[in-house]
Amino acid sequence: MGRFASVSDLTTRALRGGAALATGGVLEGAARFGRNIVLARLLAPEHFGLMAIVLAASQLFEAFTDVGVRHCVVQNRRGETPEFLNAAWWFSAVRGLLLFAVGFFAAPALAWFYDDPRLTDLLRVALVSVVLAGLVSPRLYVLQKQMRMAGYVAIMQGSAVTGIGITLALAVWMPNVWALVFGFVAEAAIRTGLSLGVYPIRLRLSLDGESARDLWAFARGMAGLAILTFAMEKAEIFVIGKVCTSEVLGAYALAIALADVPLTVFSRIVQPLILPAFSGLQSDAARLRSAVLRSTGLVLRFGLPLAACALILGRPILAVVYRPPYDEMALPFGLACAYRVLTMVGVIIASLYLALGRPGLHRAFTLFRGVLILIVIYPAVVWFGPTGAVLGLLVTQVIALGYQAARMRQLIGLALTRYLACLGPAIGPTATVALAAAAIHWLWAPGDVVQVAFGMAVCGLAWAYTAWRLHGGSVRSRETAAVEPVVVHS
Structure with a gap:
């Protein structure tokens, strides 16, 4: 009987979580869809091409040191404990700061590679989102682990929709690539602020030994995985940006964004x-x-x-x-x-x-x-x-x-x-x-x-x-x- 009760409870939580994710995912998907329709009429394809390179470069820096904290919190049996969450936050925070430092000094190399000096400042500002992402409360991942998705959706999709609104307002005020960059960073800032405000964690400088070992062991298993995933998902952006013009890359990026709508809904609702x-x-x-x-x-x-x-x-x-x-x-x-x-x-x-x-x-x-x-x-x-x-x-x-x-x-x-x-x-x-x-x-x-x-x-x-x-x-x-x-x- 215990087994069947457990299965029933799992099914109930999955259904409730799925309903919350469906609501938030549809709302976010519709907002992003509408944003792209408006932006396509406000900005030139070149601006989307520049932003595609900036986003791809930012994700490349993240991929080099992705330690899989979210997956580890969800998968680990001790992932809900305060000791584990404290260690997880420090892992993410230190990683984010190191990535920003590396990216800040590497940005001119990217601009040189594409022969476009604008990319230096664009990438440096966009990398602020990496620092902010490292400060997100890991208690968000506990909600995912427990399939209590209402709070998770409110923060993730709520920050996304708010960021979309900010991007559109900025695009009307300054119709260029900076509207996309500032909107991207604003979305990350809102997400981090909401997560820490609604789901705070008690931080300590000392790390629990067992939690740190579990995180490190999982990180070793994930080593290289994110960079390989990045190579699968974003390699064509770098190549098209180098071989073709920014206008061609921008048109491609916006077309692919439309093709990504079902995947985005899937990643928000089902995944x-x-x-x-x-x-x-x-x-x-x-x-x-x-x-x-x-x-x-x-x-x-x-x-x-x-x-x-x-x-x-x-x-x-x-x-x-x-x-x-x-x-x-x-x-x-x-x-x-x-x-x-x-x-x-x-x-x-x-x-x-x-x-x-x-x-x-x-x-x-x-x-x-x-x-x-x-x-x-x-x-x-x-x-x-x-x-x-x-x-x-x-x-x-x-x-x-x-x-x-x-x-x-x-x-x-x-x-x-x-x-x-x-x-x-x-x-x-x-x-x-x-x-x-x-x-x-x-x-x-x-x-x-x-x-x-x-x-x-x-x-x-x-x-x-x-x-x-x-x-x-x-x-x-x-x-x-x-x-x-x-x-x-x-």
Whole structure:
């Protein structure tokens, strides 16, 4: 009975947490979507290109010393104790200050590499956000660990929406790249201030030995993981910025930002629940297998139809949401949508590795794919421009996912054929959306707004069909569960 009560409690917390994350994630996603629509009409593509380089460089500095404090607090059994939280805060704070110091003196080198002196001051100001991020209260991660997501959402999404408002106000006042940089730093400052004000921790100069050892051991397991992840996610920004113009990079960055909307919603709503949910099931391989298959199937069944629509209707979508010349990035945008779906699938497997306390496995996968990307990304951009960049990312992700999936048999006994079967239910809705979008785009060819509205309607119908099928399967499962005890004990 204790086991079933535990499962019921986990499910209840997951549902409540999911509802809170859904509310906050949708609000933040809508705000960022609206912000980009407005900014595309206030700022030139060059400004987005400069900001893309600044953000990528800032994330590169962070990646070099990412010690995985958030993941460790969630995964560690002592992560909620005051001693552990004190050690976690000091780890993050010292790291943030060191990163700022290194980045401050390295900024001129970045400006020299891109032959743009403006990047020196832009990067130095943006790196203030790294210091602020290191000061965030680790009690936020305890909320994630316990799946008490209301407070987590209020701070994370609340600071994001406020930062978006500040960015828009600044863009009206000074329509240049500095509006983006100051808005970025303001969002980090609000998040840190709220976290420490609402969820303060008792700081001590002395560190608990066991907590420090646990953090250090987890950090060693994560060593190099963030820089490899960065190579997978942002390498094309540096290459496009070097090979192409700032205007091309800016148009690409804004198109990719639109493709990132589903991934952003996923990372805000679903991803924070996956690691604690998997961690709670780590001693039950059968239920862990079921959770991996169910979450992967949901991502594919809802994500692939949307990617098919974006791949075919990319030009009218970008023309309606933004304006020319952003619609020139239609093909990279469509490929990026497909790539983001596969990225979400990869996040599920990565969360499995971390939940089992095996970050080394995730690092091995990331190293494998990072090497692939470093091999293909530069020639791909030189030969095919932004389209080559996304195509290279997509191909390497497919190869790396096959490598990941094969390893799950050793971890939780999940056969590759059973895992690949998750793709089956997504094929029908995806093919239907693709055929309908192709018909209206190439046969009928009405105005852009009509094409986008039609694509949204077809995707909505595909999702409704999937939801109906899932509901029917859930009902059948409950009916089977209700009859099963009678059959077993007869």
